[in-house]
Amino acid sequence: MSSEENSPAGVSNSVVDNTDRADWWRTVLGEYPTGVTLVTSLDESGAPVAMVVGTFSAVSQDPPLVGFMPNGDSTTFPAIRARGRFVANVLGANHEAVCRAFAKKSPDRFSSAEWVETETGIPRLENAVAWFDASITDVHVAGDHDIVVASVNDFGVGDADAGLPLLFLRGGYGSFTVPSLTFDAHGYARQLKLADAVRDAIRDAAEELDAELVVCGLSGDSVVVLHAMNIKSGVAAHERPVGASFPFAAPLAPSFAAWGTEESVKTWIENARHLTGTVDRAALTELLEQTRARGFAVTRGDAVIDDFNRVVSDPEAPRSELARVWQLITQQNDGGPDAGIPADATAIQFPIFDESGTAALVVAVTSFRSAIDVRGGEEFAERVRSLSRDLTAAVGGRSAR
Structure with a gap:
């Protein structure tokens, strides 16, 4: 397939300016569905902090490692990095409102869901589809993002009220069904x-x-x-x-x-x-x-x-x-x-x-x-x-x- 067929309106990548190229990059990536995860931790004062990511993934089974890739200019990740420990809460289809509250940094965002505390006091979403309590081991700079690798301390699933996993696709949230x-x-x-x-x-x-x-x-x-x-x-x-x-x-x-x-x-x-x-x-x-x-x-x-x-x-x-x-x-x-x-x-x-x-x-x-x-x-x-x-x-x- 030619480069024109992959670019907007048949425009060659060689003549797309940087702004259009960035928009086209996001458009193309939008065709790939990603799971949505809420990463929670505590700041230096002990107050809860959280950020929504679409890049959470398993890295290794032996030893168990997970990772995610926050934006390099994130204002929340420095607090998570300083704490050194976080909980990755995999969101379900019923968590769209929770997701939007944290994405917009609503003042009352932590009141939009029910929480339990880990042994270190980090809030964990009670009915997350799945959750991983992890400690940061490595952070690598990769372009305009960081690659965070963390060792898993504990993990589990919620009470199933969240429904099937929440997905982000083409700029919107949804889920999938499998009755057929x-x-x-x-x-x-x-x-x-x-x-x-x-x-x-x-x-x-x-x-x-x-x-x-x-x-x-x-x-x-x-x-x-x-x-x-x-x-x-x-x-x-x-x-x-x-x-x-x-x-x-x-x-x-x-x-x-x-x-x-x-x-x-x-x-x-x-x-x-x-x-x-x-x-x-x-x-x-x-x-x-x-x-x-x-x-x-x-x-x-x-x-x-x-x-x-x-x-x-x-x-x-x-x-x-x-x-x-x-x-x-x-x-x-x-x-x-x-x-x-x-x-x-x-x-x-x-x-x-x-x-x-x-x-x-x-x-x-x-x-x-x-x-x-x-x-x-x-x-x-x-x-x-x-x-x-x-x-x-x-x-x-x-x-x-």
């Missing part, structure tokens, strides 16, 4: 067909067990309720949970992960990490092993179930509430024996396999205490396993157990 990449319409339709094929059998099983049975499918990053049978809570038919969804994030819905693809396990774990900020991979691996050994998954604790139902039934519930419930469920993670039903079990989830041996559907069984009182725990557990086998056979699937 995660929603598999063909796969979802297939799940609906499978669920419909076993609907009558599941209704009969719900009546036999005197329990509530809810059929769930997996669509992208969400678990979706497809059928609900024998609901005992007295709700009207139109208020039943059919159509409700919740994030496919560990430790919930482990049956989909236990008998899923390697990719689904990664998704299950990573979604939890993004939702709650941290995961115990060893504990989750043990949970999957226990689920496979039992032939079904177990959820424990009445309070957790009540909290979960309340949050999932509210489409306006903030993600911070989801994160709180997920953390509670994680704290009461299975941890039981490899077989049988714990005395405090409140829900059981068993798989219906497709022809590949993957969990195509999961059936959640709740309100089953009366059935256990009649049958005994061991017989009830075996009945759940036999239901998994029978329903799998009914859809032409192949059990992976």
